[in-house]
Amino acid sequence: MQAVSWLSKNKPVYLGLLSFVLSSAISLEFSTNLKNEIVSTNQNAVIAKTEKIADFLQEAIKRSVIDILTLQAFYNSHKDISYPQFKQFTQLFLNDINYIKTLEWIPKVEHKDRKDFEIQQTNTFNQFQIKKATANNRLEISEAKTNYYPINYIQPLAGNEDMLGLDLSADRIQLETLEFARDTAEITTTEQINLLDEKDALHNFLMIAPIYHTGMIPTSLALRRAELKGFVLGSFKIANLINRVNEQALNDGFLMTLLDLDALTQPLLFGQRHKADYLFDLQLPQRTWQLELTMSDELRQKTLAPPLYHWALFCGFIISTLLALSAYALTRITQDSRQLKTLNSKIKGHNQNLEAKVDERTQSLAIKNEELNKNVTQLTQSREALNKLMLELKQQKEQAESKSLELARSNKELDEFAYVASHDLKAPLRGIDQLASWVIEDLEANELTEIPEHLTAIRQRISRLERLLVDLFKYSKVGRHEEKVSQVDVQKLIKDVFILNAPSTQCSLSFSDNFPYKINVTAQFELIIRNLIGNAVKHADKEELHIEFDCSEQNNAYTFSIRDNGPGIDPKHFEQIFEMFKTLKPRDKVEGSGMGLALIKKVVNSYGGKVFVESSLGQGSTFYFNWPKNLHNK
Structure with a gap:
């Protein structure tokens, strides 16, 4: 009913606008067609004038050529020509032609x-x-x-x-x-x-x-x-x-x-x-x-924008406006007349009903006032109890959602650990078992030459298994935020980690000019830096490795970047390198468990940040990660 009433109320406006749009469209179409016809006629006239000018000049040139041809024919038809003869003949041209x-x-x-x-x-x-x-x-x-x-x-x-x-x-x-x-x-x-x-x-x-x-x-x-x-x-x-x-x-x-x-x-x-x-x-x-x-500006204006077109547009606009106002006024008068008749009938009926009900409701009003006072008191008490209950329910809901998220995270970690147990942890054990069987066979056959090599391989697989277990333990502790927050000189911390990881003096480290001095960190910040520097050193393919740190500040976080001049990473591996136990080279070529970048991603995500890489093959790599500004002990 409200929609119908609203449409009925605005009907004059819509009819006026519709009349204006239709009449304007017709006027514009007529004016455009008129302009096109005038412009086409003007352009044809202009083209005819230009062709006439060009033909006139071409004719003048042809007359010049004919003059020379005539003089050439005069010489070809006479063996010897004296100057008086030449003067008399050429005077015919010079008398009439000034060019x-x-x-x-x-x-x-x-x-x-x-x-x-x-x-x-x-x-x-x-x-x-x-x-x-x-x-x-x-x-x-x-x-x-x-x-x-x-x-x-x-x-x-x-x-x-x-x-x-x-x-x-x-x-x-x-x-x-x-x-x-x-x-x-x-x-x-x-x-x-x-x-x-x-x-x-x-x-x-x-x-x-x-x-x-x-x-x-x-x-x-x-x-x-x-x-x-x-x-x-x-x-x-x-x-x-x-x-x-x-x-x-x-x-x-x-x-x-x-x-x-x-x-x-x-x-x-x-x-x-x-x-x-x-x-x-x-x-x-x-x-x-x-x-x-x-064309001169005046001719161009006259040819391409004839004044009659603008007059036609102006007259069309005036006519459209008058038609719109007429339609609006006529519709509004008709509508108001009908509404007045309807209102008069309704007012008469309402007056009769109102007089009968006034007496009836006046008598019951006193009784309902007493009941209303009692209901107000009860309602106030019920509202206070309901507010208390809703507050308790909100707290319980928030706790349930938090526990649900924690449970989902734990389930995901359990799935990842299960995968590791069934694949990455079993692989070194199978290798150890196979090498041990070879050692037994060599002892039984009294062939002792390959036993030291087998024992060395067994120790290597045991070391790999140990690194896997250590990294898994670190990974399982990420996200608990149980470490103590302390304020450190971030450049000094990075330099200390670099000195411990740098293989030689040919490795260099630098910082940008806007690098921060002191920030609040936990032990997991050092874990991120250690793994990123270790990654750059481990994968370096040049004798002179250079690592550069940069940092920019946002409202609530720092964005650190570490750039190296290493071999770079194919963009198709950008997602894969942050997964658990993923390496781009075989483990017998590059030492590591494949957990470093996965640990970094989990640490950064646990603090509400993101980690990502920009790189291309042969151009080095740049890793970015966020670290919160307002970090405090719980």
Whole structure:
């Protein structure tokens, strides 16, 4: 009934919340779909704009290639071309195109023809000489060599007079480009380059086309080299080539970057490096440029987060809130009306019943008061007796639980002792019996040579049996806590035990800086230290054994650790080594009863602590155990 009443009371809230959640989900779905449609439309529009920009730039590059092809065809169709003819023909390009810096004719001049060539050109150009540019862009007469590739004609000439006669083969990179164009018979594009004008450094590129004497492309490499007449060359201004494209990109909201993917030194042709949104490869003769377009923050915001989406979300939230409030108010009004009607009916019935019962109960109240006083007195006495009985039962229960735990521990120890009696104690006895029978047989056969060896083996098994019995006696006493508690210098105690166990001076001992000075211990603490040090010494596989003690403090206990540089322990044996009579090596190889770590575990557990090991083969071992801080004599 209470659950139904609680649900009925909160019904308006639930209906309001349900209305809000459903309407919000519908609004969110609608807004998300609207946003996706707008973003998709915006992205398609952006992609179309980027493709238009890339196509515009590619067309500009194609026009540049066509200009060089046209000039190449002009030279292929004419045997000899004078400077006026060259000027008249190239003026057609220069009048309409502002990104062409110069158009040039570079003939091949052999050394034997150099002097005649310079004299001939002096008739057209005053004091024409074949020269080269030095590292600091100074001009000097070119030294003698097999072939020269000087700039013979250049248009426009005004402002470029110093470039006449400049031998392009004096520069290794330019020579390699010329030779590549010659050998492939194809137009070749250079990376960013400058001939003389320092202020335009690294803002131009060259297109070079080979011209052969026959006007046709020779079929073999040898013929191409032999019949080379020269080259037509166009120098193009990168900034002028892409200015109109860049203006269009900026107007559309893009930052433009142009890279030369084949450049060895300076790949950036225009703009600055950004994280590009769109990449386009632009093809030039023998070279690929990459156009990177990055959306501006304003364009990115407008494309990926349209304002209409946020307005739709806001309106959806307002509508959802109004629907939720309406549902809550309507449900609450209906519910309150019903409850008022029910309450009115109940109040009328209760008033009638109440008046009849008041008189009846007033008469019996006096009688029950007397009986109540008597019952209170009896109840108080019974409660005191019950509390005393419950206290006695609690004490008896605690004693029974303690004795039950002690009995379980004793039963477990009895089982372990039984196992020892049936296995580990019988083994040495069987060995002694067998060796004794061999001694008797040797005496009867009068063969006395092996008797000393048999007697030595008998003594060894008797010693092992004695160690087993001593360790069993120690194990049985663990947990009684009958030893006296005393405060000792723990470092001195450990050093004394180490001196007694160390086999030689090559064994060393050290302590960490935070090791405690004095703590409360019993004789069983020394038993733990003795067994751990004995274990490290017994299993040492190196000439120089080092043992290091460390200690950390918790609220109620110390955590001691002993680390050695011994052979280490395989992790799969971590549980086994703490069991009774368990050794990882045969007992005839390692002296011991297999009880040391079992004794340590039982002592530590009896004081409420834990013992465990960290190790790996070949890396030494570290044993940890807890010892209580607040240890006192009983």
